[in-house]
Amino acid sequence: MTVLFKTTCPHCGSVGAVFTSTSFMHGKINDSGVMHVVLVCPICSDAILASITPDGSFYQNFSGRAHDAQLLGPHRQLKRVLPTPNVIAAPANTPSRVGAVYIEAVENFRAKRWDTCVGLCRKALDLATRALQEDALWKLEKRIRDLSDKRLITPEMAEWAEEIRIDGNDAVHDDREFTEHEAEQIVAFTETFLFNAFTLPAMLKARRSREEPNADPPSTSA
Numbered sequence: 001m002t003v004l005f006k007t008t009c010p011h012c013g014s015v016g017a018v019f020t021s022t023s024f025m026h027g028k029i030n031d032s033g034v035m036h037v038v039l040v041c042p043i044c045s046d047a048i049l050a051s052i053t054p055d056g057s058f059y060q061n062f063s064g065r066a067h068d069a070q071l072l073g074p075h076r077q078l079k080r081v082l083p084t085p086n087v088i089a090a091p092a093n094t095p096s097r098v099g100a101v102y103i104e105a106v107e108n109f110r111a112k113r114w115d116t117c118v119g120l121c122r123k124a125l126d127l128a129t130r131a132l133q134e135d136a137l138w139k140l141e142k143r144i145r146d147l148s149d150k151r152l153i154t155p156e157m158a159e160w161a162e163e164i165r166i167d168g169n170d171a172v173h174d175d176r177e178f179t180e181h182e183a184e185q186i187v188a189f190t191e192t193f194l195f196n197a198f199t200l201p202a203m204l205k206a207r208r209s210r211e212e213p214n215a216d217p218p219s220t221s222a
């Protein structure tokens with residue numbers, strides 16, 4: 001029997017991957033009507049354990065094994081998938097367009113597509129630095145340096161950007177391939193950058209607006 005399931009792979013992050021049950025598997029339904037199926041990802045070949053409720057009209061034989069055909073019915077419900085896919089989120093207050101690109105970068109990192117991941121990190125940083133600066137004609141690395149000069153990000157961030165050669169020009173001209181380690185560094189930088197640029201200022205603003213009503217001593221009129 002074969003069970004097909006479309007879900008996000010918790011291992012490689014492929015969205016909408018069609019998992020196939022391992023061919024030798026023969027489902028047994030437990031007392032609560034749930035059946036556990038081992039399925040394999042078509043992209044990374046890693047396995048998940050899905051707990052499903054077969055169609056209500058399924059047939060069980062004496063040992064509780066389910067009849068194949070009904071397991072493929074439309075009313076089958078997915079109860080749980082192990083391991084649970086990690087939800088990717090951009091740092092809080094990141095502009096939605098920048099955040100969407102960052103999430104795509106992380107998805108590609110999980111799928112071990114290092115070059116695509118780095119390209120998307122650069123795109124996220126490009127959009128983010130443009131959102132922070134009015135005059136944004138320079139190279140990305142210079143833009144980051146400028147943000148550091150204006151104290152919108154720390155000097156350490158600008159140094160880090162230089163060290164990991166965040167600027168995209170090298171990759172375009174040298175046609176260089178990125179390693180997992182390099183991609184990891186660039187994703188980490190991007191996340192920290194977004195946190196510094198958007199999350200931290202918003203936190204500070206929220207804190208100040210909470211404190212402001214109490215900033216002036218209460219005036220008492222006699």
Ligand SMILES: [Zn+2]
Binds near residue numbers: 011012017045
């Ligand atoms: Zn996978």
